Amino acid sequence: MxxxxxxxxxxxxxxxxxxxxxxxxxxxxxxxxxxxxxxxxxxxxxxxxxxxxxxxxxxxxxxxxxxxxxxxxxxxxxxxMRDSGAQLNSNWWAGALMAVLTFGGLFAMLRTWGGMSKTAAEIPAGFDQIAELGAQLTSPEAYVLPFEVASVLLLAAMVGAVYLAFNKK
Amino acid sequence: MIPLSWYLTFAAALFSIGLFGALSRRNMVAILLGVELMLNAVNVNLVAFWRYGDVAQMAGQVFAIIVFAVAAAEVAVGLALVISVYRRHNTVIAEELDLMKW
Missing domain, CATH: 1.20.120.1200 (NADH-ubiquinone/plastoquinone oxidoreductase chain 6, subunit NuoJ)
Structure with a gap:
């Protein structure tokens, strides 16, 4: 190891x-x-x-x-906060079962997949990750649209959060 | 070198823990904590596939950054809802919100 x-x-x-x-x-x-x-x-x-x-x-x-x-x-x-009462709802065993089944299913599926033991190639010398990420985030050929949509989403979330938490009295 | 399977198994376990929290907790803030764990697990997967695939293709990292933004938006609106519900009904227990139950 x-x-x-x-x-x-x-x-x-x-x-x-x-x-x-x-x-x-x-x-x-x-x-x-x-x-x-x-x-x-x-x-x-x-x-x-x-x-x-x-x-x-x-x-x-x-x-x-x-x-x-x-x-x-x-x-x-x-x-x-009710630290004293039950923290889990009455169906918690079903939630636990779902979580175990999800993990078991994912694990079984991953085991049958061929690419699991793959090891990473070396990052090429002189490759500037952050410059590349910035270029792709703002390039019209790459991901500028999701980038702009994310900013609209953040603005909408900000307005929504202020409206919801605003005390009207 | 760490094989890809280790990262994927770690992310699957973290996702399952978050799923258990989101399904089983009674407190609304705790449910949102579980959702955060699930989003983090997905991000680990995205970045791992970026690293083990073609490094020059930044799609994995770009998608992970979009997930960061979505998680921030989700948690802001979610916690505002919790505070709003707490003001009106004086409870943060998800089961006690049965106004829309017929």
């Missing part, structure tokens, strides 16, 4: 363990903090995949914005 593989196994184990704590913690503040740990683990996985830019975006957008938004929402609804 190479060092890279050992690092991957440790990071993946820690990420999955904190993911499990996100869905099982009674206290929602703890769940949101475990989500931060999970997101950080995923950022490390991006780094292992040589996608440094994605790791930075993960830390800035997910941990810096989304996780903080979750913590705010938990605090604003704090009176009704």
């Amino acid at each position: 190479t060092t890279e593989q050992i690092i991957f196994l440790i990071v993946a184990g820690a990420t999955l363990a904190s993911g499990l704590l996100v869905v099982t913690s009674r206290n929602l503040i703890h769940a949101a903090l475990w989500l931060v740990a999970t997101l950080f683990g995923v950022a490390i996985v991006y780094t292992l995949l040589n996608a440094g830019f994605m790791a930075v975006v993960q830390v800035v957008v997910y941990i810096g914005a989304i996780a903080i938004l979750f913590i705010f929402a938990v605090m604003l609804t704090r009176k009704d």
Whole structure:
């Protein structure tokens, strides 16, 4: 086993363990903090995949914005967090069964697929990932349309969130 | 070198954990936490396929960035809905919202 593989196994184990704590913690503040740990683990996985830019975006957008938004929402609804009552609904066993079946199905399907043991080719020397990503995001031949649609979506979400959370009194 | 299967298995496990959270939790904020885990698992898959395919084709990373934007929009609207519902009905438990149940 190479060092890279050992690092991957440790990071993946820690990420999955904190993911499990996100869905099982009674206290929602703890769940949101475990989500931060999970997101950080995923950022490390991006780094292992040589996608440094994605790791930075993960830390800035997910941990810096989304996780903080979750913590705010938990605090604003704090009176009704009900740490003491049941955290899982009465059909939780069906949810658990669905999750296990999904994982089993995906795992079985992936095992029969030929490309599984494929290893990555070296990234060519002098290949500038971030420049290439920026060029493709703004090039009319590539992905400028999804890029612009995403900005319209973000604007619509902002207006919608302000309207929904606005106190009319 | 890490084989592709490790990343895909990791993403499948993370997705299943998120699915369990989204299906089984009672608190609406906790359901959204589960959805976030699922979106992250999909992103790991996208970036892994970019790395193990043709690196010069940035489609995997571009799609992952669009997923980031969609996740941010989803969580902003979702949490605004939770806060709005909490103001009107004083609850964040999904089962107690039965206004539209006949």
